[in-house]
Amino acid sequence: xxxxxxxxxxxxxxxxxxxxxxxxxxxxxxxxxxxxxxxxxxxxxxxxxxxxxxxxxxxxxxxxxxxxxxxxxxxxxxxxxxxxxxxxxxxxxxxxxxxxxxxxxxxxxxxxxxxxxxxxxxxxxxxxxxxxxxxxxxxxxxxxxxxxxxxxxxxxxxxxxxxxxxxxxxxxxxxxxxxxxxxxxxxxxxxxxxxxxxxxxxxxxxxxxxxxxxxxxxxxxxxxxxxxxxxxxxxxxxxxxxxxxxxxxxxxxxxxxxxxxxxxxxxxxxxxxxxxxxxxxxxxxxxxxxxxxxxxxxxxxxxxxxxxxxxxxxxxxxxxxxxxxxxxxxxxxxxxxxxxxxxxxxxxxxxxxxxxxxxxxxxxxxxxxxxxxxxxxxxxxxxxxxxxxxxxxxxxxxxxxxxxxxxxxxxxxxxxxxxxxxxxxxxxx
Amino acid sequence: xxxxxxxxxxxxxxxxxxxxxxxxxxxxxxxxxxxxxxxxxxxxxxxxxxxxxxxxxxxxxxxxxxxxxxxxxxxxxxxxxxxxxxxxxxxxxxxxxxxxxxxxxxxxxxxxxxxxxxxxxxxxxxxxxxxxxxxxxxxxxxxxxxxxxxxxxxxxxxxxxxxxxxxxxxxxxxxxxxxxxxxxxxxxxxxxxxxxxxxxxxxxxxxxxxxxxxxxxxxxxxxxxxxxxxxxxxxxxxxxxxxxxxxxxxxxxxxxxxxxxxxxxxxxxxxxxxxxxxxxxxxxxxxxxxxxxxxxxxxx
Numbered sequence: 001x002x003x004x005x006x007x008x009x010x011x012x013x014x015x016x017x018x019x020x021x022x023x024x025x026x027x028x029x030x031x032x033x034x035x036x037x038x039x040x041x042x043x044x045x046x047x048x049x050x051x052x053x054x055x056x057x058x059x060x061x062x063x064x065x066x067x068x069x070x071x072x073x074x075x076x077x078x079x080x081x082x083x084x085x086x087x088x089x090x091x092x093x094x095x096x097x098x099x100x101x102x103x104x105x106x107x108x109x110x111x112x113x114x115x116x117x118x119x120x121x122x123x124x125x126x127x128x129x130x131x132x133x134x135x136x137x138x139x140x141x142x143x144x145x146x147x148x149x150x151x152x153x154x155x156x157x158x159x160x161x162x163x164x165x166x167x168x169x170x171x172x173x174x175x176x177x178x179x180x181x182x183x184x185x186x187x188x189x190x191x192x193x194x195x196x197x198x199x200x201x202x203x204x205x206x207x208x209x210x211x212x213x214x215x216x217x218x219x220x221x222x223x224x225x226x227x228x229x230x231x232x233x234x235x236x237x238x239x240x241x242x243x244x245x246x247x248x249x250x251x252x253x254x255x256x257x258x259x260x261x262x263x264x265x266x267x268x269x270x271x272x273x274x275x276x277x278x279x280x281x282x283x284x285x286x287x288x289x290x291x292x293x294x295x296x297x298x299x300x301x302x303x304x305x306x307x308x309x310x311x312x313x314x315x316x317x318x319x320x321x322x323x324x325x326x327x328x329x330x331x332x333x334x335x336x337x338x339x340x341x342x343x344x345x346x347x348x349x350x351x352x353x354x355x356x357x358x359x360x361x362x363x364x365x366x367x368x369x370x371x372x373x374x375x376x377x378x379x380x381x382x383x384x385x386x387x388x389x390x391x392x393x394x395x396x397x398x399x400x401x402x403x404x405x406x407x408x409x410x411x412x413x414x415x416x417x418x419x420x421x422x423x424x425x426x427x428x429x
Numbered sequence: 430x431x432x433x434x435x436x437x438x439x440x441x442x443x444x445x446x447x448x449x450x451x452x453x454x455x456x457x458x459x460x461x462x463x464x465x466x467x468x469x470x471x472x473x474x475x476x477x478x479x480x481x482x483x484x485x486x487x488x489x490x491x492x493x494x495x496x497x498x499x500x501x502x503x504x505x506x507x508x509x510x511x512x513x514x515x516x517x518x519x520x521x522x523x524x525x526x527x528x529x530x531x532x533x534x535x536x537x538x539x540x541x542x543x544x545x546x547x548x549x550x551x552x553x554x555x556x557x558x559x560x561x562x563x564x565x566x567x568x569x570x571x572x573x574x575x576x577x578x579x580x581x582x583x584x585x586x587x588x589x590x591x592x593x594x595x596x597x598x599x600x601x602x603x604x605x606x607x608x609x610x611x612x613x614x615x616x617x618x619x620x621x622x623x624x625x626x627x628x629x630x631x632x633x634x635x636x637x638x639x640x641x642x643x644x645x646x647x648x649x650x651x652x653x654x655x656x657x658x659x660x661x662x663x664x665x666x667x668x669x670x671x672x673x674x675x676x677x678x679x680x681x682x683x684x685x686x687x688x689x690x691x692x693x694x695x696x697x698x699x700x701x702x703x704x705x706x707x708x709x710x711x712x713x714x715x716x717x718x719x720x721x722x723x724x725x726x727x728x729x
Contacts, residue, residue: 083692090479112480193567201589202677254566254586256678266567389480392693403677407590 035066036326038333040098040318041081042071052349060336067329078102078204089114089321097324098334101148103139103315103384104204104391110142111389116320117145121331131340131356135313139384147319149338150355152346154314155382156212157375159267159275159285162297164190172299174309176213176241179274179302183250186273195250197263198276200242200406205259206399207385208312209276213238215310215383216303221398221423222386228427231420237304239405239412246406256406268292276301278314279353282371298371300378313382315355347372353379390426397422466708472701479695492702501686502703508595509682513663516599516606520659521652523603524610531611532618542615549608557672560601564588564673594678602669606662610655617651618644657718661711683707 040057043049050071057069072095074081085099089112101109109115122129129137129146136150158179160172164186173179183195199205214220219235222228245251255263260277264284267275270291275281285296300309318334320327336342343354348368353375359365360376386394397419405415441449473492477485496502531542548556563570564587572584587597621644629639667684670676676685683703691700 079693086479086692086695090482108480112482114480201675203675252566252584252586254584254589256589257566257586257674262565271567390694392695396689396693400677407678409591409679 035068036329037068037070038098038326038330039070039072039096040333041074041096041100044073044076047076049346049350049352052346055349056337056342056345060333064329064332067333069333072096074100085109085114089323092323094321094323094325097321097326097330099319099321100151101317101319103136103153103313103317104395106140106147106317106319107142107387108389108391109319110145110147114322115147116322116324116327116330117147118149118320118331119145122146125331125335127335131358133355133357133379133382135379135382135384136315136317136355139313139315139387140317142387148317149319149334151316151318151338152343152352153355153379153382154278154280154353155311155375155378156208156276156301156314157279157298157311157378158301159277159281160297160299161186161273161292161295163295164192164273165297172297173274173302175305176216176302177305180245180248180250183273184248187249190273192271192273194252194266194272196245196274196276197251197255197258197266197272199258199260199263200246200251200255200403201257201259201262202399202403203259204395204399206403207395208314210239210242210398210402211312211383211385212276212301212310213241216301216307217241218304218307221394221419222388222427226388226427228420228424230416230423232416234304236413236416239402239415241304242402243405243408243412256403279371279375280351283351298374300381309381311378311382313384315353388427390429393426394423397426469701469704472697473705475698477696477698479697485698488698492699493706495699496702496706501681502683504679505681505683505686508680509664509666509684512595512599512602512666512680512682513660516602517656517659517663519599519603520607520610521656523607524655525614527607527611528614528618532615545611546608548605549612551605553605553668554672556605557601557669560597560604561588561673564597588674589678591679594674594680598670598673598680601673602663602666605669606659610659613655613658614648614651617648617655621647653718657715660714660718664711664714665707 042053050073053071057071061067061069074084081100082102082105085101085105088096089109099109099115101115106115110117132150133153135155136153137146140146140148140150158173165172165182168182168186168189170182170186173182179196186192187195199209211221214230214235217234217238219230219232219238221230246253246255252266258266260281263272263275263277264281266272267277267281268285268290279298282296282298284290286293301311303309318337320330320334324330338355340354340356340358343356344359344362344365346352347354347359347365351369353372354360354365357380360372360379366373385391388394401410401415401418401422404410405412410418474487474489475485476488476491527545531538531545551559562568564572566572566584566586566589569584569587571587572581575581576584585593587593625643625647626639629643634642665684666682667688670680670682670685671688674680676682676689684707687700687703687707690696690703694700
């Protein structure tokens with residue numbers, strides 16, 4: 001570019017800039033609230049929840065004309081979402097403004113300072129927190145601060161073949177031993193391949209399964225003060241039950257490779273008597289083309305003798321990005337989306353389980369999905385996984401050591417000892 | 430071109446011009462290779478977890494000392510070496526056989542050559558998913574065939590037990606990468622002049638002797654390149670393991686472990702130290718190969 005041309009180019013730029021500033025409107029009247037755009041992470045447009053959320057957001061925008069909301073589509077895998085959130089937060093990006101967090105992340109995100117503490121907002125807005133289920137709410141609370149609002153929830157269930165249990169005169173099992181006895185009896189008489197399928201692979205779902213046995217046998221990983229308490233004979237007993245299910249043939253040896261869908265595939269084909277899974281499986285199993293349609297019951301997980309059943313809590317929650325430019329508007333939106341009215345809409349439209357107690361008595365909700373009445377006790381009793389900023393490391397130890405016990409590399413007692421030692425090291429870091 | 434002549438007129442020598450022309454490429458290489466490498470090395474000297482960024486501090490060789498005493502790391506190193514040695518050996522032997530076969534002229538050779546390449550053309554994540562289904566204990570075709578042939582009494586969860594999981598992964602990897610090995614070796618075979626074989630034949634060398642005395646020595650450069658490529662790849666194996674077991678049942682290789690440390694635990698310091706060690710091991714392997722095969726890379 002010659003000197004002459006460069007000059008013309010620069011001169012042009014200056015002119016343009018001058019023109020632009022001349023055209024800018026004079027100071028706007030201060031009465032109208034400033035126009036803001038919020039970005040919220042949501043399901044991908046292929047999922048059923050997307051259209052439901054889109055409609056709800058349109059209503060929100062109509063009620064709040066100064067706020068525009070856009071959905072940022074996210075991948076299905078929670079692990080992938082975690083990686084993306086972390087990358088954004090490490091780069092201190094102001095968007096997305098609203099983060100949809102898996103129930104196991106709030107402590108981590110709060111400790112890192114990536115989400116806005118909400119206590120003051122909640123107080124100012126006068127939100128009725130007592131209506132939220134305790135489990136999801138405690139998963140959203142870190143060191144006394146609520147850091148997200150529960151959006152929808154999930155809990156582990158025991159599915160059983162109603163028809164087969166009735167046929168052989170069994171009542172749905174209560175204890176670990178009941179399940180083994182019934183499964184073995186029905187397998188033998190009915191010639192069915194598997195007694196009980198669940199998630200035994202080494203991944204987050206493995207931790208969820210393990211915890212239900214540990215809690216259901218009266219043990220725990222961390223106590224209320226954050227001390228490691230898993231080195232407990234009751235925890236060894238719990239893990240031994242899982243090992244014994246495989247050794248005795250109640251569960252197939254391949255259960256050590258099963259995730260949710262692997263278990264569902266087996267159960268839905270009619271190849272198992274019992275299955276541990278999440279509520280989502282209910283709809284698929286009762287779909288018109290399902291071989292087990294109408295033959296399935298669901299109940300709380302089995303437990304140790306003299307103990308109470310326990311369910312691992314799942315679910316998603318809405319938090320505000322610490323680096324967002326518009327936290328006030330963002331809070332308005334998450335309060336709206338977690339309100340009873342909108343959650344009811346989500347439950348009816350997308351089949352997601354509400355986090356508000358009142359909705360489990362709502363006639364419309366129960367009419368649409370009668371099983372929610374039965375699920376309520378499970379949802380109420382569901383326990384959050386250990387709340388700790390280093391949860392991913394703790395969970396990795398739990399599922400890795402448990403998996404080694406399930407595949408016979410080590411016995412249950414050694415596995416629990418290793419868990420205690422390694423988790424103690426992690427908590428001390 | 431006028432631009433170049435102008436510059437040369439202004440008194441730049443040939444070599445200065447060459448340096449000038451290389452500069453953009455060097456800058457790019459620096460930005461995308463050396464800068465991240467150096468950054469990784471610097472991270473490896475820090476105690477740095479992204480979620481506790483405030484507690485970030487310099488620890489010198491601290492991470493490396495910790496790694497030395499970390500039983501998980503040592504187990505991962507063992508598993509990685511096992512995977513590398515077994516899978517690369519198998520791929521080499523099979524790849525050489527395939528290369529020798531498709532080097533011969535026979536009707537339909539073009540078709541066979543194309544067919545052999547198919548596994549290599551499928552992205553690993555997809556082929557691994559395919560194998561995952563074939564290994565499935567309830568619906569898997571492998572169990573179905575073996576049970577029907579009465580070779581095993583009951584279905585085996587190939588990926589769900591330490592005795593078979595690593596072997597199942599190795600089979601998948603060998604299936605996928607043997608074609609690549611074969612392709613590299615085939616290229617080597619094709620540059621061996623036909624006259625040498627004729628001369629050897631006239632001198633009375635049998636088939637076996639021709640293979641050992643003519644083919645193999647002349648194939649050495651190609652073998653070297655193929656082995657280096659595959660060893661480096663195998664040592665850094667990630668995708669096939671991540672899809673099939675995510676490191677469970679005694680298959681946790683170094684990079685699978687590293688991915689968890691980095692992206693699940695967010696330990697950038699410790700993770701970087703693992704990355705640096707993987708880099709050092711890989712460099713060491715390449716060096717040993719070149720020495721062991723008595724060749725310099727330029728000769729290849």
